[in-house]
Amino acid sequence: HMYDVEMESETRIAAVHAFDTRSGEIRRFEGDFFCDSTGHGYLGTKAGAEYQSTEKDRLGMSNMWTWENADTPQDFATQPWMLELDEGEFPYPRKFHAEWFWESGYNKDPRNDLEAIRDWNNLVAYSAWNAIKNREAYAPSDPDGQAHANARLTWMAYVGGTRETLQLLGDIILTREDIISKRPFPDGCVLTTWSIDLHYPKEQFIGRFESNPFIAYADHGKGVDRRRGYPVPYRCFYSRNIENMFMATRSISVDRAALGTIRVMKTIGMMGVVVGKAAAVAKKHETTPRQVYYQHLDELINLMQMPGNVRRESLDSEFFTDESIEYPGEVELDWVPRNRLSGIVIDDNQAQYTGSWKQGGGLKMYVEEGYHHSTEKGASARYEFEVPRDGDYEVRISHQPHPNRATNTPVTVVSAEGETTIQVDQTVAPPLQYGFFGLGVHTFKAGEKGAVVLKVEDVDGQVHADAVQVLPADR
Numbered sequence: 001h002m003y004d005v006e007m008e009s010e011t012r013i014a015a016v017h018a019f020d021t022r023s024g025e026i027r028r029f030e031g032d033f034f035c036d037s038t039g040h041g042y043l044g045t046k047a048g049a050e051y052q053s054t055e056k057d058r059l060g061m062s063n064m065w066t067w068e069n070a071d072t073p074q075d076f077a078t079q080p081w082m083l084e085l086d087e088g089e090f091p092y093p094r095k096f097h098a099e100w101f102w103e104s105g106y107n108k109d110p111r112n113d114l115e116a117i118r119d120w121n122n123l124v125a126y127s128a129w130n131a132i133k134n135r136e137a138y139a140p141s142d143p144d145g146q147a148h149a150n151a152r153l154t155w156m157a158y159v160g161g162t163r164e165t166l167q168l169l170g171d172i173i174l175t176r177e178d179i180i181s182k183r184p185f186p187d188g189c190v191l192t193t194w195s196i197d198l199h200y201p202k203e204q205f206i207g208r209f210e211s212n213p214f215i216a217y218a219d220h221g222k223g224v225d226r227r228r229g230y231p232v233p234y235r236c237f238y239s240r241n242i243e244n245m246f247m248a249t250r251s252i253s254v255d256r257a258a259l260g261t262i263r264v265m266k267t268i269g270m271m272g273v274v275v276g277k278a279a280a281v282a283k284k285h286e287t288t289p290r291q292v293y294y295q296h297l298d299e300l301i302n303l304m305q306m307p308g309n310v311r312r313e314s315l316d317s318e319f320f321t322d323e324s325i326e327y328p329g330e331v332e333l334d335w336v337p338r339n340r341l342s343g344i345v346i347d348d349n350q351a352q353y354t355g356s357w358k359q360g361g362g363l364k365m366y367v368e369e370g371y372h373h374s375t376e377k378g379a380s381a382r383y384e385f386e387v388p389r390d391g392d393y394e395v396r397i398s399h400q401p402h403p404n405r406a407t408n409t410p411v412t413v414v415s416a417e418g419e420t421t422i423q424v425d426q427t428v429a430p431p432l433q434y435g436f437f438g439l440g441v442h443t444f445k446a447g448e449k450g451a452v453v454l455k456v457e458d459v460d461g462q463v464h465a466d467a468v469q470v471l472p473a474d475r
Contacts, residue, residue, distance in 0.1 A: 002042035035246040059163035060103040063121035065156040074152040083127035103216040171235040176257035180223030188231025196221035196260040238289035277303040334364040343471035355379025363400035367467035392473035396436040406461035414451040415442035
């Protein structure tokens, strides 16, 4: 916990005094820059940073626990302080694990009541286990109470997992609307792929514990791109009024809905990487976190694009690859991003359809969002495009093979030379990179629309429509 903060001025931290839990000593830390990664905003609030918080109905704290069946009977003594919980007042811990939803503290103060919330979570957990072991709460058909005779607790978290305290404010407060609308920011950096995940007390288990319920449910809001992620702006990672303070935790500058998606561990870990690199830029140029954005953003972006095993000894030394750190390589995806493809790319969601087509995504390595497929006689999919200059172009079409696809899908290329139709066997994997099949070289003229058309005519299976790629033949 933060013990005290020394201020150089009203807007700048000079030093921080912190309690060392290993030695019991108070340690003093000096620096040019500080980062509040406490989760609770301790450093920021003591320094006078601007913040906002939800007064009630916050996300709560979880304390999970586990159990197992031993080979011999196990005792568990009932204690007078335990709650007398009955069947139906808590969920049975299946798979030997009481999971994240053992959560409370929604209307408690997440800092001042921190230990009280933890204690309540542990109390209800021990009480639930006592009900399972000693009150036959989950063995009503077992009059001798032997169903859990060999069961024993194996672990109970004594450090709570808090989800929401407050939000320290930066130059941007990221909102739900920003994320759902995919609002672009030039400093977008940390990708969040978690849903907008907000927790509430589960009504089924509130009962007589309305003042302090302890079982939650998750409301996973829609709108987050789970495959590509949404890049959180760097401007959420520094204080708007404390000029030398970064933030890298769940208390960054977001609204409550956006907190639901940025608050998970790997996302927060990436925040620390960005802040570390931004601090290096700020130190190098003797400037502030804010001016890193306004004056040195390109340099920060270059640092962020370096592989994770690239290091340097000091700000003035050369970068090198640390051979002791294994480079994980490129991220393996089960789909093809459009930016990996050269030339003109027309995806299936840009095609013009007649008849009935269904959208799909079960066959992997499709381009972008998925694909379309149809068996309706007379249905068609038309991909139109214009080339930048007159000339010959190679035309390709992609599909993902499956036994129920047509072996004789008619694909027509409409070019300056007229129409050429090729039959494609869509039960077989295409031979070209990223799942493309070559339709030959054709001549197109600038200013005139070319097209690729798939038709559901005299076929022996489903017609599959994904992407079309057009490449200069002389590339």
